[in-house]
Structure formats: C-alpha cells, structure tokens
Amino acid sequence: MSEDRTVRVVLVDDHRMFRTGVRAELGAPVEVVGEADDAPSAVELVARLAPDVVLLDVHLPGGGGVAVLRALVPKLPATRFLALSVSDAPEDVISVIRAGARGYVTKSITGAELTDAVVRVGDDDVVFSPRLAGFVLDAFAAGGTAESGPVEGADEDLDRLTAREREVLRLIARGYAYKEIGKQLFISVKTVETHVSAVLRKLQLSNRHELSRWAADRRLV
Template sequence: MTEQIRVLLVDDQELIRLGFRMVLEAESDVVVVGEAGDGNTAISQVAALQPDVVLMDIRMPGLDGIAATEAIVQSHPGVRVLVLTTFDLDEYAFGAIRAGASGFLLKDAQRHEMIAALRAVHRGDAALSPRITRMLLDHVGPRLGDAPAPAAEAASVTDALTERELEVFLAVARGLTNAEIGDALFVSESTVKTHVGRVLSKLGARDRIHAVILAHRLGLTGDGTEPGGR
C-alpha cells in the first residue's frame, strides 16, 4: 500500500479549505487529517495530529501564517510547510521563507500543480518550478535583508563541495527537480537524491528552497555557469 501523505489545511476561509480537501482527498496517497482557520489553531493541530505537510495560508486573523510557520518548524522540524501565496500581491509570503517554509503554492495553481507541489515537499524535493524559482529570486532576494555574501564565503562554500556536488547545487539553485538534474548529468535520480542530501548537509540548509536562497546570496544563480576556479 502506498504511504499516505498526511495534510493539515490552514486557511481562514472555510470554502477554500473545502475546495482543497475535495481535490486532495481524490488522490489515493493523500489524506487530510485536519483543518485550521488561524495560526494558533494550526499550531495546536500540528501537535495533536502530526501531519506530514501543512498547507498554510498567510493572511489570517489572530496569529498569521508566518508566525505559525516559524512556531511549527521550530517545534516539529519534520513537518513541512507549503505556503499558499500570490507573488504579485502577497509580499508577506516572503517572511515565511525566513520562518522555515519549504515551498510555495500559487493560489491560482492548477489541480495537478497543487498535487505535484504537495508530493514534492513531502519527499524533500523542490516545490518550485524554474518559473517560480526565478520569481522567488527576483522577489525574495531584496526582501530577505541579507547583504550579499563576500567572495571568501562563496569560495568556502563551494570548496566544501565536490565537483559533482557543486553541479548538483547549481542545478538545484535553478529550480531543477531530481529527475531533471539526473537527465542533465547522465546519472540516476537516486544518485541525484544522494548528492542533494550531501549538499544540504554540507551547506547546513534545511531544504532545497533554502539552498536556492543561499545560492542567490553567494552569487551562484547566474545562467548555469559555475564559479571561477572549478
């Protein structure tokens, strides 16, 4: 039997939660274990229900999705948070990155995009298509409040990686999935997954979305070119 992904829906609009529930529960590998209409309820529901993934709205009464995400990630590091956002309007969503969110889902996403994003976050893969990655880098970089990393820091990070790990890191930074990286490097998807795990461990990155942000800070998100000296 396929392992089911346990999902907690968090949105202050009941009809939106109902719509998401109908879409998700039509999938054999997804089960909605609970719902919450605000951040405080979401935190208590995570503690009680232990979901694998939280589908988190940002703008809610009381405790918002950013604060709820931070509390959930700190108390339950194994739980992944997939943020509901609209890049053109919802700048608050970028605060969720600092709080520990593992991916973004656009509110106007198609059904297959939502399911793919949910499964990607659950397995630790990217919930960011190349298009969304470019939007993330364009929008998130200036809002994170991080100064560009000095060249010495970039060199230290890249020196810690093997040549193949650096290739994988740069590919992750461009938003490629494990399958796409495998095709590009002529290796199996399982081999890519192993390399990604080692890269995240060496970089101290919680997940792929934070690896993307680190690559942005280090100036390694150009047109796929490797940094000098490698």
C-alpha cells in the same frame, strides 16, 4: 517516498469553502487529516497531529502564516510547510520562506498540480509556482537568509493595513472588479467595498485611481 505511502496533510485557511474545495481536488496519495482557520488553532492542531505537510495560507487571523511557521518549524523538524495563497506579492513569498516554508504556490494552481506539490514537499523537495521562483532566488542571492528578518523596504503606510486589506489593495491595483475580488477572496461585494473604503481612509487617498498608482509606486502590483 514509497508509492503506497499516504501524505498526511493539515489544511490551514480561514475560508471554509476554499478548504472544502481543496479537499475535493487533492488526489491520492494525499489525505487531509485536519483543518484550522486561524493561526492559534493551526499551531495547536499541527503540534498535536505532526502531519507530513501543512498547506498554509499566508494571511490568517491571529498572526498569519509566518506566526504559525515561527511557532512550529523549530518543534517539528519532520513536518514540511507549503504556502498556498491568493497573494503573489514578493514580500509575502519571501517572508514565509524565511520563516521556514519549503515552497509557495498560488490559489490558481490546479488540483493535480497541488497534489504533486504536496507530494514533492513531503519528499523534502522545494516547490514554487513558476513566476515566483525568480524573485525568491534573486532575494536570497542578494544576501537574504532565513534569519534576515523582514523584507527590506518596510512601508509604514502599508503596515497600517490588515492582511485582508492588503489582498484587496493588490487586486484593485491589478484592475480586478469588486465582483472578481469577492470571488477570488471568497467574500461578498459589500465586504470588498468596506475594505476598499478602509484602505482609502488609512492611506488618505481619494479614489481607486490614486490607490492603483500608490500600489504601483511601491511595486505591489
């Protein structure tokens, strides 16, 4: 990429405050040319703008990041997709890479690091947060391909949970307090409590300890 080229980016995330923060943190030569907050609007906007890079959350209303990738990757060969998510779960990372994303970074990334990742993906490089690269390589070395479909070991119980409930489950299992989870996911403590109650009900568990053990047994932590 030439030094004077601007990387045109569409930002897709269902949290307005997070999108505002990303805009403020991204530096030159990145320009955010559009925003979307769910999968259907992302498909429409990206198809219309054909940006250089799409910063894409994994868990979105209306189908999730994988749905966006499946709809757009075949139609926009010049657009690159970089997943940006609070989740560092292997199944989330591998699913979006299989669907066509060029990289995956977590929301703990700094503004300078994210700017660098966007530029690199715009140059057709592949970018991962350091701890994520290993299991992606392991998954594909074991025979996984972009056409392999869902990650092996799909769990019917886990499938009952919404994307947001899975995020809350993983953070609970890692020992986060409700207030910390709310801060991570940009939701209120009351909303966190509601999601935890729903998870316990759907999984037929009684308390947070059982939930943590359930997640650990499935290597979701």
